[in-house]
Amino acid sequence: MRLMRLGPSGCEIPVVVTADGEHLDLRSITADIDGPFLAADGLDRVRAAVDGRTLPRIDATGLRIGAPVARPGAVLCIGMNYAAHAAETGALPPEHPVLFYKAPNTVVGPNDEVLLPRGSEKTDWEVELAVVIGRRARYLDSPAQALDHVAGFAISNDVSERAFQLEVSGGQWSKGKSCETFNPLGPWLVTPDEITDPQGLRLRSTVNGEPRQDSSTADMIFDVATLIHHLSQFTVLEPGDVINTGTPEGVALSGRFPYLRDGDLVEVEIEGLGTQQQKVVSA
Numbered sequence: 001m002r003l004m005r006l007g008p009s010g011c012e013i014p015v016v017v018t019a020d021g022e023h024l025d026l027r028s029i030t031a032d033i034d035g036p037f038l039a040a041d042g043l044d045r046v047r048a049a050v051d052g053r054t055l056p057r058i059d060a061t062g063l064r065i066g067a068p069v070a071r072p073g074a075v076l077c078i079g080m081n082y083a084a085h086a087a088e089t090g091a092l093p094p095e096h097p098v099l100f101y102k103a104p105n106t107v108v109g110p111n112d113e114v115l116l117p118r119g120s121e122k123t124d125w126e127v128e129l130a131v132v133i134g135r136r137a138r139y140l141d142s143p144a145q146a147l148d149h150v151a152g153f154a155i156s157n158d159v160s161e162r163a164f165q166l167e168v169s170g171g172q173w174s175k176g177k178s179c180e181t182f183n184p185l186g187p188w189l190v191t192p193d194e195i196t197d198p199q200g201l202r203l204r205s206t207v208n209g210e211p212r213q214d215s216s217t218a219d220m221i222f223d224v225a226t227l228i229h230h231l232s233q234f235t236v237l238e239p240g241d242v243i244n245t246g247t248p249e250g251v252a253l254s255g256r257f258p259y260l261r262d263g264d265l266v267e268v269e270i271e272g273l274g275t276q277q278q279k280v281v282s283a
Contacts, residue, residue, distance in 0.1 A: 035240025081246025
């Protein structure tokens with residue numbers, strides 16, 4: 001299934017998109033697509049309603065696309081998780097997953113504007129596979145249990161201000177990661193039955209139509225199941241939480257491309273998960 005939230009920011013309508021592209025209104029089942037909905041077997045209730053043909057259609061023409069999950073409790077991010085990306089930054093592959101957090105209020109719709117922070121000179125793009133947690137994950141015994149706790153997958157753009165992240169960080173990365181609009185998410189939350197192998201997805205990004213990133217989740221150092229298992233040993237993952245699983249090579253930090261400027265157009269896509277497009281504007 002593909003779930004979406006459509007409409008003005010703060011007033012989005014939860015919908016499910018059928019195989020033939022119809023948009024069905026979920027408000028008879030839930031007020032929103034969020035952690036409580038996922039925790040209460042919401043996806044199973046949606047499947048039953050779709051199969052029973054009980055949901056009304058809505059016309060999605062012209063409606064803004066919101067993030068497919070309402071404001072998550074946590075946005076957990078993994079750094080240096082692609083071998084080629086670690087190499088392009090001059091870093092050795094990490095021995096353990098590198099974890100940092102983004103503020104949940106960075107999450108915006110997939111086509112919303114990205115705001116350049118005041119004083120920014122080094123704002124960067126990062127196409128990433130996002131994992132949305134569907135069941136509470138606490139001290140999982142092994143990675144084999146991990147994917148059973150996934151509600152679905154989405155595209156994330158882990159926008160980063162590298163000077164804030166690395167030069168005035170004070171030793172951690174969140175200053176360069178938590179600026180407003182720095183986590184476009186969506187367009188869809190795609191359930192695991194449609195993504196049979198999260199380690200076999202092509203990721204791409206462009207800036208003003210010029211290629212930047214083109215890789216595969218097969219290049220991850222720590223795969224999705226390993227990440228979920230590992231994180232569950234250190235924190236409790238709750239339904240609705242988002243995990244950004246790292247970005248492949250091809251970012252501006254590599255020195256091969258200019259950083260983002262006012263007026264740039266960023267597009268990111270992942271196989272099976274859709275496409276995002278953001279115009280970059282000054283805050």
